[in-house]
Amino acid sequence: MDNKIKEALNCAAEEYSPSDKVYDNILMELKGEKSMKKSFNIKRFAVCAAVAAVLLTAGVTAAGHFVYYAESGADLRDRIDHAPTKEEVAETVGYVPKYTETLGDYKLVSAQPSDSSYYDENNNELASGKEISFDYDYEGKTISLFTSDSPAQFEQTGDVVATVEDVDIYYSKFTNKFVPPDYKPTAEEEKQVEEGTLNIGYGSDEIRVSESEYISWTDEEITYSILTTDNVLGEDVLADMAETIINS
Amino acid sequence: MDEEKLIPRILDGDEAAFNELYTAYSLKAYRTALLITGNVQTAEDTVQETFVTCCRSLKKLKSYKAFPSYFYRVLTRTAWRLSSADKRTDQLDENSLASAAADMPKDYSELYEAIAALDTKLRTTVVLFYFNDLSVRDIARITGVLEGTVKSRLHNARRKLSKILEKEDYYG
Numbered sequence: 001m002d003n004k005i006k007e008a009l010n011c012a013a014e015e016y017s018p019s020d021k022v023y024d025n026i027l028m029e030l031k032g033e034k035s036m037k038k039s040f041n042i043k044r045f046a047v048c049a050a051v052a053a054v055l056l057t058a059g060v061t062a063a064g065h066f067v068y069y070a071e072s073g074a075d076l077r078d079r080i081d082h083a084p085t086k087e088e089v090a091e092t093v094g095y096v097p098k099y100t101e102t103l104g105d106y107k108l109v110s111a112q113p114s115d116s117s118y119y120d121e122n123n124n125e126l127a128s129g130k131e132i133s134f135d136y137d138y139e140g141k142t143i144s145l146f147t148s149d150s151p152a153q154f155e156q157t158g159d160v161v162a163t164v165e166d167v168d169i170y171y172s173k174f175t176n177k178f179v180p181p182d183y184k185p186t187a188e189e190e191k192q193v194e195e196g197t198l199n200i201g202y203g204s205d206e207i208r209v210s211e212s213e214y215i216s217w218t219d220e221e222i223t224y225s226i227l228t229t230d231n232v233l234g235e236d237v238l239a240d241m242a243e244t245i246i247n248s
Numbered sequence: 249m250d251e252e253k254l255i256p257r258i259l260d261g262d263e264a265a266f267n268e269l270y271t272a273y274s275l276k277a278y279r280t281a282l283l284i285t286g287n288v289q290t291a292e293d294t295v296q297e298t299f300v301t302c303c304r305s306l307k308k309l310k311s312y313k314a315f316p317s318y319f320y321r322v323l324t325r326t327a328w329r330l331s332s333a334d335k336r337t338d339q340l341d342e343n344s345l346a347s348a349a350a351d352m353p354k355d356y357s358e359l360y361e362a363i364a365a366l367d368t369k370l371r372t373t374v375v376l377f378y379f380n381d382l383s384v385r386d387i388a389r390i391t392g393v394l395e396g397t398v399k400s401r402l403h404n405a406r407r408k409l410s411k412i413l414e415k416e417d418y419y420g
Contacts, residue, residue, distance in 0.1 A: 001410065002378070008359035009379040011352050012345060013279035022278075022292050023270055026299045027263070182301075187332055 083108040084134075093130040097147035097222050100248050103241045106136035106143055143233075145245070146225045158214065162239040164246045169217045171235040174199060178208040213238060219246055251315040255306055270299065276380065277323055283375045284324070285331040286345045286364055294330055298323040320380070320390045324372060331368070362409050370408070373401040 080088060083101060090096045092113050101108050113132045134145040158172030177189070178201045185193065185200060192198035215238040216225035224245060226238055249272045257265035274295060281298075282291035301322050302315070309315060345364070352360060363374055369391070376387045377398075384402075388395045 001406065001413075004355075004359055005363070005374065005409065006378045008352075008356040008363065009283055009375065011356040012360045013282055013379070016279060016282055016288065016291075016345075018274055018278040018292055018295055022274070022296050025296050026270070026303075027266070029296075029300045030266075030303055182305075184329065187329070 078113050080111040080113075082110065084111045089132060093132045093149075095149040095222065097132070097149070097224065098219065098245050098248050099134050099145060099147070100244055103136050103143065103145070103226075103244060104138075104237065106138040106141075108134055109137045110135045141231045143226055143228050143231065143241075146227065148223045149221065158216070161215075161235045162243065164243045165219075167217050167219050167246055169215060169239050169242045171213070171215045171238060172196070173211070173213050173232075176201065176210045176212055176229065178210075180205065180207070183207070215239065215242055217242055217246070252312045255309070255312045255315065258303065259306055266303070273319060274299075277319070280320070280375060280380055281323060281327045282345055283363075283379055284327040284368070284372050287331070288345065290327070290330050294323060294327045297326050297330070301326070317386060317389050320376070320382075321392070324376075324390055328368060328372075359409070359413065362413065363405075366405055366408060370401050370405045373398055374405045377402060 078092075080092070084092075086096050089099075089111070099108070111132055111134045113130055115130060131146070131148045133147065136143050136145065158170040160168045161171040162169040174196065175192075175198050177198060183200075189198055189200065193200060210230045211232055212230075213228045213232055213235075214225060215235070216223065218224070224242070226241060228238070249269075251269075254265050254269055258269060277298065278291055278295045281294040282288065285291055285294060298319065302319050305318075306315075309318060351357075363371060366374065372391065373387060376382045376390060377384070382390070384395050384398045387398045391398070
């Protein structure tokens with residue numbers, strides 16, 4: 001019987017081998033790049049770009065779920081520590097997105113250019129270039145307006161909560177969890193990641209949880225998004241801010 | 249495979265050394281994960297996560313000789329976790345190894361299906377013992393139980409398989 005068990009197991013498995021992508025994915029992860037997992041979902045593209053920025057801001061490394069976005073760096077030395085003029089923006093990133101001096105009670109205080117690249121599901125680079133985000137402050141709280149003129153065509157994510165001048169505005173809400181490198185997500189957390197309601201960032205010394213909202217739209221081939229973290233404003237307030245920018 | 253020479257090279261960033269390690273471990277690791285999880289995609293994810301976890305933890309190993317045991321410990325736990333998650337999200341599909349069992353010779357397919365029907369801990373013990381040719385002591389280290397527990401699991405697995413096979417008139 002022992003031999004029969006051994007032969008049955010060998011027979012069941014003998015024709016199977018790991019695909020080449022396993023080796024490639026391992027190397028990419030070990031090199032600190034992002035790997036392609038079966039859960040690839042292009043619809044999460046836009047939100048992941050913004051969330052990756054949150055994770056990077058928080059000082060942790062985005063995990064495998066941000067596989068389709070890579071930010072090669074937001075160099076703080078390039079930071080514009082005042083409300084930039086449109087000429088400054090054009091000179092820095094080569095395009096001029098719509099932005100305003102204020103968003104509700106929030107006042108524009110600084111801007112941050114960054115280098116970004118976008119990849120498709122086969123890890124081919126779709127586009128790369130400079131982007132810029134704008135930080136607005138109010139009573140010690142910050143919201144950020146991200147802009148991109150990348151030719152990479154990505155879908156918006158979330159629910160359409162308003163339409164302004166034929167521009168659909170999408171809203172979504174999710175949880176960020178910053179965890180140590182050896183953290184193992186629970187089955188429930190893995191399910192939430194699949195659903196796009198949870199993003200896990202590995203590299204933190206201790207577990208921290210924050211709530212984020214995300215609103216996005218595309219206007220004249222420039223993609224905009226506003227991200228809030230631990231400062232929930234609600235979809236109506238964010239949609240009003242989007243409308244202010246679209247009409248500016 | 250001389251892990252004591254290979255691992256320091258990997259820690260120095262030698263990609264060729266990692267390639268050697270991958271070549272030596274990946275096929276057996278993949279098939280082990282496949283037999284434990286029963287799912288082609290889950291097995292690939294298991295192998296990927298296991299290599300990444302192990303390579304990132306190489307510095308923490310007290311003895312490089314312990315790498316094989318450590319590797320299969322990580323593999324086993326990863327396979328259990330990912331397999332469990334798959335069941336919860338109904339991801340078992342055409343990637344299921346059971347669906348391919350129909351193409352196996354009848355004797356083997358019936359026996360394999362009986363092994364696949366064992367609960368996870370028993371199935372893992374059977375796979376590590378019969379497919380990986382590991383000793384009871386090594387299996388105890390990998391699965392984190394006493395040697396007596398491994399022997400007990402093997403005994404229970406054989407008993408269950410015998411019953412199924414007798415019922416199916418396996419030995420004709």
